Amino acid sequence: MATPSLTALPVRRLTLRDLTACADLSEDRGWPREEHKWGFLLTAGKGYGIDDPDGGLACACVVTEYGPQDRPDLAAIGMVLVAERHARQGIGRHLMRHIVSAVGPTPLTLHATPNGRPLYEELGFKVTGRAEMLRGHFTSGGPETEVVTRAATAEDLAAIVRLDEEVFGADRTHIVTRLPAFADRLCVAEENGRLIGYAGAWPNMETHVVGPLIARDTETAKALIASLAAQTDRPLRTDIDVRHEELLAWAKERGLESVAFNAVMAYGIAELPGDWTRRFAPVTVAAG
Numbered sequence: 001m002a003t004p005s006l007t008a009l010p011v012r013r014l015t016l017r018d019l020t021a022c023a024d025l026s027e028d029r030g031w032p033r034e035e036h037k038w039g040f041l042l043t044a045g046k047g048y049g050i051d052d053p054d055g056g057l058a059c060a061c062v063v064t065e066y067g068p069q070d071r072p073d074l075a076a077i078g079m080v081l082v083a084e085r086h087a088r089q090g091i092g093r094h095l096m097r098h099i100v101s102a103v104g105p106t107p108l109t110l111h112a113t114p115n116g117r118p119l120y121e122e123l124g125f126k127v128t129g130r131a132e133m134l135r136g137h138f139t140s141g142g143p144e145t146e147v148v149t150r151a152a153t154a155e156d157l158a159a160i161v162r163l164d165e166e167v168f169g170a171d172r173t174h175i176v177t178r179l180p181a182f183a184d185r186l187c188v189a190e191e192n193g194r195l196i197g198y199a200g201a202w203p204n205m206e207t208h209v210v211g212p213l214i215a216r217d218t219e220t221a222k223a224l225i226a227s228l229a230a231q232t233d234r235p236l237r238t239d240i241d242v243r244h245e246e247l248l249a250w251a252k253e254r255g256l257e258s259v260a261f262n263a264v265m266a267y268g269i270a271e272l273p274g275d276w277t278r279r280f281a282p283v284t285v286a287a288g
Contacts, residue, residue, distance in 0.1 A: 078286025169274025
């Protein structure tokens with residue numbers, strides 16, 4: 001049974017002032033603190049949380065909206081966390097119902113862990129796909145690629161934004177323009193002076209997360225990953241759409257191992273917009 005006092009608590013917007021409390025909540029549930037990612041999400045998206053009467057946050061999540069500001073095309077929900085002391089008491093459901101109501105007609109998407117999936121299904125979310133998380137030290141090798149990659153420059157930003165919207169299916173300018181500051185590495189692939197892909201590698205605890213990863217084809221995606229891997233000594237981590245079987249097999253041959261699977265779920269829309277054949281990995285599963 002839900003505890004009435006918990007489910008009656010008000011939901012409020014979170015800001016960067018709540019960054020430490022959000023990181024504390026992550027740590028409470030056995031997740032890394034991930035201050036860098038929390039800071040990115042709280043500025044690019046909208047944080048929501050419920051204060052614990054005894055201090056700190058009882059639960060939190062972040063919603064990242066895409067498309068026109070007054071009528072978004074899509075919103076991604078991520079970092080849904082409930083403090084261990086309040087787990088299984090209905091407060092997470094209370095928060096999620098508030099979010100669904102707050103976004104109104106905007107379609108929603110999220111990556112669900114096996115533990116979280118039953119709640120989202122109860123709320124009306126449907127599984128539209130799966131993503132496989134890989135992690136490990138990348139080892140180079142194999143035939144040389146003919147795909148040309150290089151570090152992105154400020155002059156590439158407009159073309160990256162255009163390509164990203166075409167592939168993602170909604171405007172992510174507020175995300176893409178933050179990538180140069182958020183990511184340690186941002187590279188592009190081009191052919192005859194035309195942009196055919198781009199990818200970032202951003203620091204998350206002891207790893208570099210590869211994302212976003214958008215590419216014309218699998219060979220271009222491979223070249224972008226290899227280019228990013230060559231510039232770091234850290235293990236790589238990424239979440240690949242399982243339909244990209246060739247890329248997954250190649251990454252595993254080069255030292256990355258399967259860590260987990262998440263269900264990609266949607267609410268209010270049958271399929272995610274955009275072109276999945278060129279969308280290989282999200283910025284982060286929390287933001288889609």
